[in-house]
Amino acid sequence: IVKTLDLWKVYGRGRLAFSALKGVNLKVKRGEMVAVVGPSGSGKSTLLNLLGALDHPTKGKVFIDNIDIFRLGDNALTELRNRKIGFVFQSFNLIQRVSALKNVEIPLMMRNISREKRRRLAVAMLKAVGLDGKFNHKPTELSGGEQQRVALARALVVRPSILLGDEITGNLDSKTSMEIMELIRRFNKTLKTTVILVTHNMQIAKQTDRIVYLRDGMVEREEILNRK
Amino acid sequence: IVKTLDLWKVYGRGRLAFSALKGVNLKVKRGEMVAVVGPSGSGKSTLLNLLGALDHPTKGKVFIDNIDIFRLGDNALTELRNRKIGFVFQSFNLIQRVSALKNVEIPLMMRNISREKRRRLAVAMLKAVGLDGKFNHKPTELSGGEQQRVALARALVVRPSILLGDEITGNLDSKTSMEIMELIRRFNKTLKTTVILVTHNMQIAKQTDRIVYLRDGMVEREEILNRK
Ligand SMILES: Nc1ncnc2c1ncn2[C@@H]1O[C@H](COP(=O)(O)OP(=O)(O)OP(=O)(O)O)[C@@H](O)[C@H]1O
Ligand SMILES: Nc1ncnc2c1ncn2[C@@H]1O[C@H](COP(=O)(O)OP(=O)(O)OP(=O)(O)O)[C@@H](O)[C@H]1O
Numbered sequence A, B: 001i002v003k004t005l006d007l008w009k010v011y012g013r014g015r016l017a018f019s020a021l022k023g024v025n026l027k028v029k030r031g032e033m034v035a036v037v038g039p040s041g042s043g044k045s046t047l048l049n050l051l052g053a054l055d056h057p058t059k060g061k062v063f064i065d066n067i068d069i070f071r072l073g074d075n076a077l078t079e080l081r082n083r084k085i086g087f088v089f090q091s092f093n094l095i096q097r098v099s100a101l102k103n104v105e106i107p108l109m110m111r112n113i114s115r116e117k118r119r120r121l122a123v124a125m126l127k128a129v130g131l132d133g134k135f136n137h138k139p140t141e142l143s144g145g146e147q148q149r150v151a152l153a154r155a156l157v158v159r160p161s162i163l164l165g166d167e168i169t170g171n172l173d174s175k176t177s178m179e180i181m182e183l184i185r186r187f188n189k190t191l192k193t194t195v196i197l198v199t200h201n202m203q204i205a206k207q208t209d210r211i212v213y214l215r216d217g218m219v220e221r222e223e224i225l226n227r228k
């Protein structure tokens, strides 16, 4: 469902040019759960941003459902992203001036559903990530780990075919992390959601089907834990 | 060197009132390294913010060097904070429009040192956290873990007597986390820096002298690892 071909990302130019990704080839099957691990600065977020079409590569291609996404026009690309991808940012990117509930409802506003249904779906998602009772808090009135979970709820509420998560348990204690992984596995099992998680936590990585090891912008090796 | 007495923090009022801290009593000796752990939402950041005088308690006291800090006037409190405390925020709080180097130089601007010395100290600190070659990057041009390390460099460059760190390894791989802890331990050993680290990582917590377990705004128990 997701495939990259010789993917490059270079920042800066000339003497200052820095290659964050140097020819990454990755294939992810539909319904697979993949972890991307590697040292700080090795290019994980850069890779995820390209997979989520939040940035353009310097060279190479990204295919989603066999569509070469960077050959689409802006509108078509935005449409694909909204319909297929749920993204959880390393820095959450929540809207600070509205409540947690509103933040989770926003991606549903582009769907053809009633306001009551939208509210019900958002409430259910916030409960599923353990934030019952915190719906009306603004992001600044939530702890770091609570904000992280609002960002996840927002990504999952649209039932995306692909979930891209950047360090989604970095601010969570181990018990809450396990509950979050259980939720994600349920999505993966019942809805066949394809999941790509960037993580520094090997205990999280070991709960996926395959681990991709990144180093200095390149795939160093892959480790298959569960054939799918 | 740091002591809290029946510390309370209540958000909201009346029916909506939520007690994030409910009577916390904590004593930290000079030169001690303490970890504060607990579930997401248990009050860790709230506690750290009060210790760093970034917020006011609803009830109770915080003593730093036997000074009841919330009885100080605003100017005196700001002065104490700038002179004695280095704070690393869970969300980094870097200044987005200036470089990593400038971010680390800023706390030194209030000291009576030359511009050259200020630059040298900032460069040395950034190298110490593994960011050689990234001095001129703005925060948006850095990875999550690199931003986290700039925030730590900024806190340490003033050689504070007290380092307060909120999840300082949450975005780091284990190798980089170990290097960061080594740096902090060096400060603790050679400069007698008192260190209080909020963390979700038990491997980090086990490298301190004592672990304080927080749950629902209260100290559940403490575990002494190394008597000081
Ligand atoms: N706009 C930019 N200009 C220059 N360099 C950049 C820019 N953005 C990122 N980089 C560099 O690219 C490298 C990879 O960044 P990326 O965010 O992908 O790392 P990461 O693997 O996600 O790291 P972390 O685990 O710390 O989040 C980093 O070394 C960073 O300094
Ligand atoms: N301004 C606020 N208004 C209402 N509730 C708040 C406010 N700020 C924080 N809280 C609540 O106080 C509780 C404690 O927050 P705190 O940030 O101290 O938790 P934490 O232990 O640091 O969690 P994490 O590990 O997720 O960072 C949370 O449940 C949060 O929802």
Ligand SMILES: [Mg+2]
Binding pocket: A044, A045, A046, A090, A166, B143, B144, B145
């Ligand atoms: Mg990253």
Ligand SMILES: [Mg+2]
Binding pocket: A143, A144, A145, B044, B045, B046, B090, B166
């Ligand atoms: Mg916190």
